[in-house]
Amino acid sequence: MGFSFECQGQCSTTHARAGVFHTPHGVVETPRFMPVGTLANVKTVTPAQLKATGAQMVLANTYHLHLQPGEEIVEEAGGLHQFMQWHGPMLTDSGGFQVFSLSDMRVIEEEGVTFRSPRDGRMIHLTPERSIQIQNALGADVIMAFDECPPYPATYEAVAAATDRTYRWLKRCITAHQRPDQALFGIVQGGVYLDLRQQAARDLVELDLPGYAIGGVSVGEPAEFIEPIVKATAPLLPLNKPRYLMGVGSYREMAQAIAAGVDLFDCVIPTRLGRHGNALVKGERWNLKNAGFRRDHQPIDADCPCYTCQNFTRAYVCHLLRSQEALAYTLISIHNITELIRFTQRIRESILSDRFTTDFAHWLQPRGDR
Template sequence: MTAFSYQLQAQCSHTKARAGVFHTPHGPVHTPRFMPVGTLANVKTITPAQLKDCNAEMVLANTYHLHLQPGEDLIADAGGVHKFMGWSGPMLTDSGGFQVFSLSEMRTVTDEGATFRSPRDGRLIEMPPERSIEIQNQLGADVIMAFDECPPYPATREEVEIATDRTYRWLKRCIQAHQRSDQALFGIVQGGVYLDLRQAAAKDLADLDLPGYAIGGVSVGEPPDLIEKIVQATTPLLPADKPRYLMGVGTYREMARAIAAGMDLFDCVIPTRFARHGAALVQGDRWNLKNARFRRDLTPLDASCACYTCQNFTRAYLCHLIHAHELLAYTLLSIHNITELIRFTTAIRTAILQDRFAEEFASWLN
């Protein structure tokens, strides 16, 4: 077994859904799987021990944000991002491409790379692809992402063509700059909503024989139906023996349909962001725990959920904490919301292994 490998365990007989294991130096990731987002080397409001209790296996951090604060040198001196944040499981760092390109008026992009003003102190930062990889090599996550240009939605075909071509050329430079064999470099398929550009990009990236592949540039404002079309057109062209990662997607519907197309890994800030707004995910629905109907409801948030929150606290208590502006509310809701999304993808994985995915999850697929 190499440091990184994807082991296919089962395939759905009615869809392209698959169950597998992605092996990393810090342990296996059982796919399909939702990955919590820990942008600044922490998943907001909860501890690594609580993350493990949520059944999390792989956690994300962000290169752009960690470069700005506290800096990759400090994290490297601490022994890498795993030790720095106290997380012993697999980790992935995004390249920061999306964050850089979301700065719009604060950055410029050329074939050489991106230049932007730090939103923290205004200093000028140059970020060629090589620099993004150098930072990620210092951070030390198991999976690192290539630096890509993420076109906005909507964008003209010409703008997307330029960004897609630049992303491919930057990927080749990322491959040359990558220095660590204990880190897997994933390429990112761009192409906006233009399916022919997506398909051409997927074919080009597949030829490079990378350890894994991602579909990026979705969930940037386009409707869910367009995301689904992009995933369905792109996924079959990605290598079947490598993990496939759909970036920035974390709703039940979008994950279920992407899994049916053959995707494996997902991430989204939804669970902790909802929690900070007093909202819970329950069976795929968003519940606003501020509502008066919960004030005297002494039942668990979700009786079918085994998370710490649902096993120990009532809806009335959570409603009370939110109205009292107690920080514990955010922790308890984050624990439940993360558990909910991981539980959903774990249930899909079990259904695929039993070849019951199309039947059991028909309500999300139809």
């Protein structure tokens, strides 16, 4: 039931590293992109299709599963792995992101957060202890501490208060946590203020947790703010523990974060784009509904090994989209998930051969530079 992280190779000129994160349900080779399955389901994709993309670890969301179907039902089914038939490693967010995203439906107090349910209007009271209880019942391998994710923009004083509260809540999460077969990760907050980020990282490291996350990025700040935040934070986190950048799944931001020493990423981008007919192809976004694809009988990406690219053409997917056939969303999502996982796999291979900064030089440049 143990957790461990081993570094297998490191870039000679950056903090980038290739490692293996061991969990009770298998290993995760890092760096790695993790698909998001908010409601115990990666949208439009079956578990078998998901496994074929190369996915090794999948996310679900505590807040949304608490609302529907309820953690008691998931626990009765044998936990998330059995409930959704995904038998690899899993991670659950704590509901802390909803403190940010549902800001017009909640009240924050020291005890916790009170939400108005978007489903039926009832009041939901989520505390650090309740978040951990729910996650213990859901049974994911990695569970996240309940945190306050401050918005952008916010004053220094407001972000400092949220960061301090996140630390106090973390200690309550540690006390409430009851399952040794689940690894509790702490979350570094601090907004765009680097001194708050660095102090938060130092405070969390003293608690000697199984892993650490960097939260509160991609919450409205300009994209160019992400790299300085990660560069100031990641190297302060322990070398022998996994580092997870929450909510980031774009090529450049992942490459730059890996250069700073980050191991794990998640984002809804691949399936959200898929449901809008957009395919990720070598760093570009293609709208496959466009008329130019109607007679294009090539795969989405001839170099991609995914089920979609090995069996179907751009013309066929374009036809499905124009016909509003749900299969289109599945096929594009399969490709997009595969594309982002392959991107992090290629970075892993480049780290092991010490060619990371050469092979990924384009993505390591700041936005706008060529």
